[in-house]
Amino acid sequence: MDLLSIVKECRNNQMYKPVFDQIPYAQFIGMDCKQFGEEYVFTLPANENNLGNPTLPAIHGGVLGGFLENSAIIHLLLKLDIPRLPKTIDFSIDYLRAGFHKETYAICEITRQGRRAANVSMYAWQTKKSEPIAVARAHFLMEDPNK
Amino acid sequence: MRESNDELKAFCRHGMADIKHSALLGIETISATNESITLKLPYSQKIVGDIETGALHGGAIFTLADQTSGFAVFSHLHPKIRIAPTLDLRIDHMRKSTRGVDLLCVARCYRYTDNIAFTRAVVYENDIDDPVAHAVGSFMFLEAVKDQSWLK
Known part of the structure; x- marks a missing residue:
């Protein structure tokens, strides 16, 4: 089954595991997605393997970056009908607070969608949504669905 | 380049x-000087981002760049190490990585102040002139003042 069919089936069933199964890295860090109305909330459960700083302990900054980047990729797949995985052109993250050893949440917003590229902003939190632990933005290159 | x-x-x-x-990623220290750090991320199926091409996920490449840049900050100060978490990091992907090929990352802390360290990093496979990604970051030292002896 091609990627777009998998995505469409996931949208219908509101079960997103098959999309994540397409991306080994997503399984490696153990992320998932939940739908609330038309909103997607991406989740990264507490996982010892994702820790960086051993003394705090805190989530590795790289994992947080990877989690947000992949959230944006899945968000684009779920929101748009694109035949192939979006390619990351650039990704920039600001760390606002330490990410502790507990579940992390993220939401994404497509700031601008062009014909070939999309600009996505990402927002991550743990305890309270009003206390973000990181924000990020990225550009993705997408294959034209009409080609 | 220092020895x-x-x-x-x-x-x-x-x-x-x-x-x-x-x-867990198997990131390995290849070389360390007071000017730059080189780390290696071994290729693994587990961290692939696109199963069709076998290219590694941007997140894994980002982690390599973050780790190398972070180490480059204290390479400058060694042996007077101070903890400096990442304040921000930006990565540009020039091309996708090749299936089955390990990634190298060389990072340099090109400037630091009492509070902030600034880094540049290049991710490549065999040839640094054909990079996979570039990253720039800033790191903030946890204690703001280098010499705290006056506090005591």
Whole structure:
């Protein structure tokens, strides 16, 4: 089954595991997605393997970056009908607070969608949504669905 | 380029073992001088981003760049190490990585102040002139003042 069919089936069933199964890295860090109305909330459960700083302990900054980047990729797949995985052109993250050893949440917003590229902003939190632990933005290159 | 610093290299290797996620990725210290750090991310199926091409996920490449840049900050200060978490990091992907090929990352802390350290990093496979990604970052030292002896 091609990627777009998998995505469409996931949208219908509101079960997103098959999309994540397409991306080994997503399984490696153990992320998932939940739908609330038309909103997607991406989740990264507490996982010892994702820790960086051993003394705090805190989530590795790289994992947080990877989690947000992949959230944006899945968000684009779920929101748009694109035949192939979006390619990351650039990704920039600001760390606002330490990410502790507990579940992390993220939401994404497509700031601008062009014909070939999309600009996505990402927002991550743990305890309270009003206390973000990181924000990020990225550009993705997408294959034209009409080609 | 300054000569290799074996003590610093040993410090990096020792430190990596404590950083659970980097140890799990198998990130390895290749070389360490007071000017730059080179780390290696071994290719693994587990961290692939696109199963069709076998290219590694941007997140894994980002982690390599973050880890190398972070180490480059204290390479400058070694042996007077100060903890400096990442304030921000930006990565540009020039091309997708090749299936089955390990990634190298060389990072340099090109400037630091009492509070902030600035880094540049290049991710490549065999040829640094054909990079996979570039990253720039800034790191903030946890204690703001270098010499705190006056406090005591």
